[in-house]
Amino acid sequence: MQKILPILVPLALAVTLPAYAQTRQATGQVLNATDRTPLPGVSVVLKGTTTGTATDPDGRFSLPLPADGNPVLIFSFVGFEPYEVKVGDNGTVPTVQLREKTTELNDVVVVGYGSQRKRDITGSVASISAEQVAETPIARADQILQGRVSGVQVTQTNSEPGGNVSIRIRGTNSINTGNEPLFVVDGFPGAGDLNSINPSDIESIEVLKDASATAIYGSRGANGVVLITTKKGKVGKGTINFEAYTGVQIVRHKYELMNAREFAQYLNDVNAGSTTLPQPYTQEQIDALGEGTDWQDAILRPARLSNYQLGFNGGTEETRYNLSFNLFDQEGIILNSGFKRGTVRLNLDKKISQKLSFNFSSQVAGTFEKRAFVNSQGGSFGGALLDALRFSPINPVRDENGNFTYSNTPLPYVEDVGNPVAFAEKVKDHRTTARGLFNVAANYELLPGLTLRVSGGLDYNNQQTDVFRPSDVFLGRLTGGSANRTQQNRYSWLNENTLTYDRKINNNNALNVVVGISEQQFYGNDFNSSVNNFFTNTLGSDNLALGANIQTPNSGKYTNTLASYFGRVNYRLFEKYLFTVTMRADGSSRFGANNKWGYFPSAAFAYRLIDEPFMKDLTYLSDLKLRVGYGVTGNQEINNYQSLARYDVGSYAAGTTRLVGLVPANIGNPDLRWESTAASNAGIDVAFLENRISITADAYYKKTTDLLLRVATPRTTGYGDILLNAGSVENKGFEFALNTTNFDTEAFGWKTNLNFSLNRNKVLDLYSVTELPVGASSSSLFVGAGLGNTSILREGEPIGSFYGYEFDGIWQTQEEITASGTKTAVRPGDPRYKDQNGDGSITAADRVIIGRAQPKFIYGVTNGFSMGGFNLSIFIQGVQGQDVLNLNRYELESGITTTNKLKTVVDRWTGPGTSNTIPRAGSTIRRSTGIVSDVLEDGSFVRLKTVTLGYTLPKFSKVLKQASVYVTAQNLVTITNYTGYDPEVNSFGRDNLSLNTDYNAFPSTRSFTAGVKIGF
Template sequence: MQKLLPILVPLAVAVTVPAFAQNRQVTGQVLNATDRTPLPGVSVVIKGTTTGTATDPDGRFSLPLPADGNPTLVFSFVGFEPFEARVGDNGTVPTVQLREKTTELNDVVVVGYGTQRKRDITGSVASISAEQVAETPIARADQILQGRVSGVQVTQTNSEPGGNVSIRIRGTNSINTGNEPLFVVDGFPGAGDLNSINPSDIESIEVLKDASATAIYGSRGANGVVLITTKKGKVGKGTINVEAYTGVQIVRHKYELMNAREFASYLNDVNAGSQTLPQPYTQEQIDALGEGTDWQDAILRPARLSNYQLGFNGGTEETRYNLSFNFFDQEGIILNSGFKRGTVRLNLDKKISQKLSFNFSSQVAGTFEKRAFVNSQGGSFGGALLDALRFNPINPVRDENGNYTYSNTPLPYVEDVGNPVAFAEKVKDQRTTARGLFNVAANYELLPGLTLRISGGLDYNNLQIDGYRPSDVFLGRLTGGSANRTQQNRYSWLNENTLTYDKKLNPDNALNVVVGLSEQQFYGNDFNSAVNNFFTNTLGSDNLALGANIQTPNSGRYTNTLASYFGRVNYRLFEKYLFTVTMRADGSSRFGKNNKWGYFPSAAFAYRLIDEPFMKDFTALSDLKLRVGYGVTGNQEINNYQSLARYDVGSYAAGTTRLVGLVPANIRNPDLRWESTAASNVGIDVAFLENRISITADAYYKKTTDLLLRVATPRTTGYGDILLNAGSVENKGFEFALNTTNFDTKAFGWKTNLNFSLNRNKVLDLYSVTELPVGASSSSLFVGAGLGNTSILREGEPIGSFYGYQFDGLWQTEDEIKAAGRTGVRPGDPRYVDQNGDKAITAADRVIIGRAQPDFIYGVTNTFSTGGFSLNIFIQGVQGSNVLNLNRYELESGITTTNKLKTVVDRWTPENTDTNIPRAGSTIRRSTGIVSDVLEDGSFVRLKTVTLSYALPKFSKVLKQASVYVTAQNLVTITNYTGYDPEVNSFGRDNLSLNTDYNAFPSTRSFTAGLKIGF
């Protein structure tokens, strides 16, 4: 052994020295850069080798180092940016902070009373960014939702400049109350009409669709919630942004009407056989006629459209600002109509200290609207356009003296209506609004993660309506000129106080809790006055004292209050199990004394399956999240004081004295309460190939009970109906959204966004009846026409079911009529199906002949980019809906003494029997009521928007960006509908007269060119 020592000792030394060198270690800790919490499971690898380790639950790691040099460590973790750090000479690295990847999943989304990462959302929420808003020149903020969000149907009910849209999120819940969503602008709920909101100021729009997302708004969340966030100041050097665009609008489609020769021949046919009147025109006169006056062309024009925006943005860590000025000007394609809007917005964010900050958002806006849309009978339909469709094309716009043709001729062969061009040019109907929307909030951090927010807001809206009908136009002839002035003041104030606790408790648990209380009060007052019989038209409505006949003025005032308590808990476990629980209690002055308070709970769960270890083998998957939720929300959109016993003003004449008194108006209902919508939702979010393909799909079921329903009462009560909580409606549907990045290279980019939605609506219960005929066209608009109700509410059928007679061709011979046992009809008259076989067409033969609600809706957007060019193409579609074309009802038969569609040239005669157009003078269609031959397919595919933009090279150091663009809107519409546009509802947001077209303002095709510059 001793002989071996000289050999073993040097060998042992040689072996142990390298071993000791290998014991050199590096230690450290890895944190989340956002909240500085430890990150467990982070991969730590020596660069260029396979030697590595992972961080422990406290984010710490220890790793052996090679004998020589200071290697570089590579840190990587799912969802975070990779990071490299060089080991120091002392064998250590500084604390490593990893930043989350700026992927779509980590985008911050605005939700009720807070924000969340998209990856953490448990409900159904869709988001539209400022970039998407900027892609299309729009007049109203809500128009951007059209065709871009699954589950949201947006209908342009009135294409008139300044006209409204109707929005349905996941179907129609209510029958007699509102179905529009709640709009929240910068935290202010109940923002109402969005005409005064400048779209260029919008940073993002979030649409809350399911109950787990909307329950935080309780009694106003049943129809969905739309959150609009305007642009805030950004830290950095101040920027100046300028945008301007201008363009032209032209009518998209016109009715083909009879020309002068055709209408003269038609009038002769209508008058044929008259024993009292000669024919209105001789054949020689007819032969001498040409095309005559195209009255649509006479009142329609190419119309200008322009928009100008100037914005200032910037600030420091302590103070940030965003200031913008905007002016929007849109002429209407009907003469003397248009809409203008001017806005000023100022948003300020001020950080007083590390704990205290203030937020201030404000907008002041003014709008001015000129309308040409009051009909000759003084109602709310038609006007210049209605008369243009009816007026005799033989008559000129002006007579031989250059004056407007006063009225229709020749009487009594034609209807006595006024010259539509004179109407458009001389009749005044102007609306001016002034609106201020202000919100200020103070935020104070009481403890780390615990923040108190106190906010107050004011929304003030003043509307003035100014109308005048001069005595020298047909409309004012009977009154000697008439003027009216209306003023409406609406304002509300809001106070909200919230406590938010947002804390990552440890690497595995995170908690976000919001509790708060809110109070909002609404006020309004109205005043209206009207005067007739003016001895001069010079001042119009500017001096009502010039009118000799003063009408009874009227005025009113109202107020209502909403008080609320609410809370929400979001809990994250292991970053993959996500829980949300929400509760809100609302007390409203609108409801009965026995039911002032309503309670609206919800719960949701989401499972981020992608974060499970066993999913790492599925490398093609980038994200996979399952969602499920259930909740209850409410609807309080009824008029004020409906639960109370109210009185209306009543008056009567006693000789020459007018006596005024009060009459009971309704039956009180102290038990009146909210409609209640219980909704469940199941959804999945999945992405592939590093989020190049992402899919969101949702299935939902909603049942609305305790409908605020007007129920008929016995005549012995002295009232026609009472507002009760009765009946129920269901909606169920499916939504699908697909986003793909098809190409993403420096040379070429192509992205696609597709959404698809279907909803099935059904009336479940109508309380005391199983069906109820409804429809606004039974109003005074068609008095004496026998039109009747247009729709029916029937248990088992959807809201918007058209109700009428089934067209069955034309009667051809007297023998055919006699064999059928019919009376009161002639050959050439329309024939309708005798459903009950009693040989008579009565109300008992009416059936459901179509449905307003579509089978499905969809939208597709493709964005292409190459070099400095970008092309955006947006297609919108609606499939399976019907539209009731009441224009055709009038223009193919209806009033026999007005102009008609050119199709009537092919009307039935004994020599022309192969047609479905009734004989000249037939009044059967008009006297019967709603019929299926004027119910048309309203499906359409529309090339809604095409925008081509080019980013100009930077030719100056002060220039940050510059681009030019051209946009075409409503470029192509593929549809079988024969009217102006299949996207229509002449009765606005009326739930019971959906898709009804009677003289709606024509839709337009527009072309604009614009410039954007940033300094």
């Protein structure tokens, strides 16, 4: 052995030393190209060998390499495109960024009571991801739908912070009942107002549009369904995410009003020739006046906007969590207005065993609104904004002593209204809401593929409104100060039990069956108390006992129940023939004793033509699927107890005693039942060039029958109307969505999303009449001014048809008036209207349809660009062919002759040939006539809605996983011919019968924000 060792040792060294010399290390890091976060578990293999490793939790790797040459490494990871890179001479590898595969067809889409692969969908379903939600700083979750989903029209009915939006999915189905979609948050249907939902918590939004998709929700599916899924915990190392943004809002557009000099001259012209009053101003006084007070500037301000979000996410295979905290604060551009929201959300998923798991989702939220523009002059409309448009610019905001100018002067030449700045600063109108939304579910696998799910939920909503009008402002002068407090409690509980069988039977057959039962109960109680004649304003409404005059309080309580049975079968044959059948039975306490239950079936079929063998040669096609479906859904959105004969409280005075009793309120209808919408849909999904171009197109037809319609009754009944199932409405339309990947390289990316929709609405039947004048203004302050109804329901015409007189210029001379033979008392300078029936008089019989509120089509275009760490998103929204009734112009061009006017009135008629559009000063013909075509405007617009520029910082710390900054501009540019604050408006909110009406609407804003996102 001693003789052999001297030989073996040098030999071993000769072998091992060269081998040692030929070995070196390749090191580097792998990131997700989308958000530049580390990717653990990525396979790293030396090309041409089996030598490999995997990245650690920070995405880093180390791999031994041969000494010679420039070897190539192959990186691969599930869900990502494979990537190859050549190693440098010194063994260094540039940071690798893996791009996610384009596998949209295998994406899972949430549907009612389950989920499906996108490739297996048979109905019309649109989806919005968390990334799309995060692109735009928004206050409400439903705002993200605007312009981003075909077939969905979203209107910001009120731009006030915390204000509502109105959503129409495939048109307006109903006349007297709700047209808003059903919102389902984490499986809880009927989530209602979304003001308390934090948009940053949303993982995805699905919009179910056709009957085959919505029929699973039966009596609440006729107006479409919006499914909101919040973020869940993800398996892996816990993460902490923080986001903050802040910005400023400015008014987008103002009315151009008369200045002090112009208004003084206008008042003189109004009173010219008066035998009872001298002219209010001498020419010398007028010449001495300047611009005066711009009351819009006095009450409008730049307003700040801020949002803070802190989230914790993580977990194991057994327990996953997502916890978030949010604070949102938005000032209103009108003084003393704003909206605040604070939320806490906790979502937990717990796997007890291989068969048993639990899911828990919860959110607690509080909101606070300060409103400064409603309830002025004691009416349903008005406030600081309306008074700012009407108040004399000759008056200052404060007098020489620094006190607010109390009211408008000089009387009686001007309308007696209060100082709008004093109103905004001193009148209190607050609304506070506390809401909790909870849902818990247990899932147990009874047999392979068969799962039982039992869930329970609670939605609690407490709202308090607090109003105080002090005695030292104009609004409170007549009552000596007044206070009102309203308390509303709303809550509902839900229990749902489902069985799901999901099994691939063999290579050619797959079956998914869901059956379930559901019960949901709704409760509510209200209390309202009002007091006036306060001897001090010090405590406001905090002590109602300080008011000497106590008004009669009101209170109420209600409940209703919805019980349901439902089922759905999805069958997949040969991976290309897709069948869906759905049935739901709903029983509602809202309907008559003879019709408590309604039944809502649907069926759909889809044919994946792309999977046929004869399509294989069409290599440019990536996907081709044809869809057809038909179903029946319902609408139950009426007030409680409408089918019953009810009583109201009645009272009268007997001397000094108030006697209280009951009076019949309505005629009962035991046959009252659901509105029923039968809908058919035909669609196509097609994609080209490996899904770089994808198109979805749908055509649909909907007919709603058994409308819940208020029908006039003979006076002999003692009632004005009765709620019946009568009449029908149709909607038909076309939708188109295009998604393209224009460039997709390491250096530059560009994607485009476009959607286009058109809908045609028509009233088919109105039961006992062929037309019915309607409009919310029929119950507003305009009644006393003779405005009357603004719209008409007419068979063969769409809902939202404006009804009034056709403007025909200005009467120029007395000779012209005499020659016309008109019997209407007019003077030169008064507006002229078309005598449609030729009887020589302008009467109600001369009214015609002068415009339509519903647009011809709507669209939206989003372009997203990426270059290095930069990303840019540009979103354009458009509405074409809608009319807007500008009732502000109705007031500010003539109307009340003693208020300030638009600048256009400076060029009013002053003699023959001077104007054929603006009447003479003091003309009241327009106001006493009713709705006229010259205040109906084209409300079409194209809006650069959102522009966001972001930058993702390079990774510079092991602790910091992601950091980015961004700036966003909203409502940057609006191209429109509309002269009001904004063409996207409806002062009557979600009222179906007064669409696109602009009167004292909160001005829209242009906003600029800057934000940061940090992940640990």
